[in-house]
Amino acid sequence: MTSPVIITVAMTGSIPRTKDCPGLPVTTSQQIEETHKAFEAGATLAHIHVRNPDETPSSDPELFGIVQAGIQKHCPGMIVQFSTGGRGRDQAARGGMLSHRPDMASLATGSVNFPNGIYENPPDFVDGLASEMLKYDIKPEIEIFDLAMLYNAANLIEKGLLKAPAHVQFVMGIPNAMPARRSILEFLLSELKAVMPDATWTAAGVARYQLPVNEWTLELGGHVRT
Amino acid sequence: MTSPVIITVAMTGSIPRTKDCPGLPVTTSQQIEETHKAFEAGATLAHIHVRNPDETPSSDPELFGIVQAGIQKHCPGMIVQFSTGGRGRDQAARGGMLSHRPDMASLATGSVNFPNGIYENPPDFVDGLASEMLKYDIKPEIEIFDLAMLYNAANLIEKGLLKAPAHVQFVMGIPNAMPARRSILEFLLSELKAVMPDATWTAAGVARYQLPVNEWTLELGGHVRT
Ligand SMILES: [Zn+2]
Ligand SMILES: [Zn+2]
Ligand SMILES: [Zn+2]
Ligand SMILES: [Zn+2]
Numbered sequence: 001m002t003s004p005v006i007i008t009v010a011m012t013g014s015i016p017r018t019k020d021c022p023g024l025p026v027t028t029s030q031q032i033e034e035t036h037k038a039f040e041a042g043a044t045l046a047h048i049h050v051r052n053p054d055e056t057p058s059s060d061p062e063l064f065g066i067v068q069a070g071i072q073k074h075c076p077g078m079i080v081q082f083s084t085g086g087r088g089r090d091q092a093a094r095g096g097m098l099s100h101r102p103d104m105a106s107l108a109t110g111s112v113n114f115p116n117g118i119y120e121n122p123p124d125f126v127d128g129l130a131s132e133m134l135k136y137d138i139k140p141e142i143e144i145f146d147l148a149m150l151y152n153a154a155n156l157i158e159k160g161l162l163k164a165p166a167h168v169q170f171v172m173g174i175p176n177a178m179p180a181r182r183s184i185l186e187f188l189l190s191e192l193k194a195v196m197p198d199a200t201w202t203a204a205g206v207a208r209y210q211l212p213v214n215e216w217t218l219e220l221g222g223h224v225r226t
Numbered sequence: 227m228t229s230p231v232i233i234t235v236a237m238t239g240s241i242p243r244t245k246d247c248p249g250l251p252v253t254t255s256q257q258i259e260e261t262h263k264a265f266e267a268g269a270t271l272a273h274i275h276v277r278n279p280d281e282t283p284s285s286d287p288e289l290f291g292i293v294q295a296g297i298q299k300h301c302p303g304m305i306v307q308f309s310t311g312g313r314g315r316d317q318a319a320r321g322g323m324l325s326h327r328p329d330m331a332s333l334a335t336g337s338v339n340f341p342n343g344i345y346e347n348p349p350d351f352v353d354g355l356a357s358e359m360l361k362y363d364i365k366p367e368i369e370i371f372d373l374a375m376l377y378n379a380a381n382l383i384e385k386g387l388l389k390a391p392a393h394v395q396f397v398m399g400i401p402n403a404m405p406a407r408r409s410i411l412e413f414l415l416s417e418l419k420a421v422m423p424d425a426t427w428t429a430a431g432v433a434r435y436q437l438p439v440n441e442w443t444l445e446l447g448g449h450v451r452t
Contacts, residue, residue: 113374148403
């Protein structure tokens with residue numbers, strides 16, 4: 001029983017700056033080139049955040065479009081996934097680049113505390129992003145930062161705002177959100193099976209939890225993400 | 227092995243209005259009298275919300291003080307617990323009545339979606355309320371509306387902002403927050419045992435989930451709340 005494992009590369013998140021991490025790709029051409037290297041090393045899905053000139057997280061549709069076009073040109077067949085999350089991005093602008101029709105886009109299905117405030121995804125906003133993704137035929141990666149978001153995703157399917165089978169990612173280890181505990185991941189999987197039995201899944205640990213969560217994910221049969 | 231079960235009465239939540247529920251006690255004298263009836267019927271803890279003249283949830287310290295004094299007078303020995311939650315209350319005002327030194331006060335340890343928006347309890351706000359409760363020697367009832375809040379409570383103990391043993395209440399069945407599922411309650415209890423082994427607990431189901439959650443709670447050894 002072997003099925004191919006999808007290896008995701010997320011070159012640039014929302015938080016690090018080049019002063020902390022000099023090799024961080026923050027311009028579109030750096031991001032395209034680093035994604036290309038990961039593609040040649042076997043990554044099959046690129047999770048895209050873009051940055052403003054001051055390196056803060058950006059929602060600029062043009063930047064997303066440039067990175068998308070570069071990856072399509074240099075990395076044939078690679079799945080392009082836009083992030084609709086990211087701290088410090090204005091809520092109304094977070095879905096503005098979906099008209100570029102990436103293959104996938106992230107969709108957090110609820111709100112939770114993050115280290116310095118609330119990661120705000122109120123119900124109407126979630127429904128709105130889900131509708132946009134349906135309209136542009138974009139497959140959501142459902143981002144689960146806390147337990148309730150799992151059932152909220154199942155409710156989106158019931159409301160006709162999300163197509164089954166869904167793909168979910170459990171994100172663990174962000175302070176104030178769901179911690180990185182194997183007991184939690186195992187429970188999430190048993191609940192996933194109960195409420196969205198045909199869903200595919202992956203899990204990501206943040207910072208020092210990246211490797212242990214990858215290990216649990218492989219052991220428990222999920223896809224892996226860097 | 228018998229230990230007394232605490233029966234909590236919450237006469238008035240944040241949502242119902244007298245137009246939906248004509249018997250709802252919304253004035254302080256109605257609340258005192260209804261609490262007194264519940265006290266005579268065996269309730270030992272009163273969870274207090276107060277209302278503005280238009281019946282919207284209030285943070286007015288004076289109203290809380292009047293209900294507290296009335297209960298102390300009519301219901302000797304009853305535990306008085308103030309709600310710091312409640313939808314539509316201004317964040318800065320939610321702890322303003324703690325100087326009345328109720329026996330207990332509710333403390334939600336994170337943020338989550340509710341039916342019409344985010345129930346906002348950002349990290350600094352949680353720490354601030356916890357500090358006030360320490361200062362006035364008020365025992366918090368930790369309100370858990372989603373999984374991460376459980377670990378956030380354990381972190382408050384580690385930071386010295388919450389005294390062990392903690393008392394937690396799992397709240398289930400609010401749309402967009404943690405649903406009422408026995409599998410979840412059982413998981414919460416095993417995690418509670420792992421991260422706050424000496425904590426006491428109760429669980430509350432909202433609306434039509436009230437009775438099933440009470441039943442699970444009794445079966446699983448918790449305290450019951452109306
Ligand atoms: Zn290249
Ligand atoms: Zn991301
Ligand atoms: Zn009386
Ligand atoms: Zn309450």
